[in-house]
Amino acid sequence: MTFKEILDTLPSVAHLAALEILDGDTVTGRLDNQPGQAGSVRVYHALYQEFGALDAVAADKGLRLYAEHTADAVANPGKHPNIDRLLVLAEGGQALAVRLIAA
Template identity: 75%
Template sequence: MKFSEQLATLPTVDHLSALELLDGDTVVARIENKPGQAGSLRVYHALYQEFGALDAIAADRGLRLYAEHTDDAEAHPGKHPNIDRLFELRAAGKALAVRLVAA
């Protein structure tokens, strides 16, 4: 399935303004509910719902959800930072906590 088809299967995130990723008490990333980030917010939110945190297993699932964008991110590091983060989590074997920010 293409990314757009994958997104259609994921829960909506209308109730969120953002999602924060935490390493301990430190916010290491924030994905906002705005154009250019809303798709990633849906992916990361779905991963949080399924796994409770972002670890190597969740990252692997996320890379499958990003579909064709995963190949593009692999070919062009830095172009897709939210996908790059999943590559890093998968490789490092560490986990990030998730904090949801209500709309």
Template identity: 75%
Template sequence: MKFSDQLATLPAIDHLSALELLDGDTTVARIENKPGQAGSLRVYHALYQEFGALDAIAADRGLRLYAEHTADAEANPGKHPNIDRLFALRDEGKALAVRLIAV
């Protein structure tokens, strides 16, 4: 299934302006509900809803959701930072907490 098809199956994010990823008390990333980031926000939000945090298992699921973009990110490190982050979480076994930012 293509990424656009995967997105259509995920919960809506209309109620969010952003999502922050936390390592302890430190915000390590912010994904906003704007063009160029909304797809990633939808993926990360769905992972949070399913797993409660982002860990290796959630990251593996996220990499499958990104579909064709995952192979592109693997071939071009740095091109897709939100996918690169999932590779790191999967490979390093770390976990990040999630903070939802409402509209």
């Protein structure tokens, strides 16, 4: 399946304005539910719903959800920061929390 096809299977995020990534109490990332980031909001929200946090297991699934974009991120570090974050987590990086920001 392509990334677009996978996105169509994920839960809606219409109720969210944004999603924040936290390392302890520190916000290390923010994904706004707007064009250009809405797909990542859906992926991260789905991971949060299934796993409750972002750890190596959640990251591994997230990399599969990003489909063809994961290979592009590996080939071009920095081009896809939301995938880069999952790559670090999949390699055993520190687990991160998620905070949902309602619309």
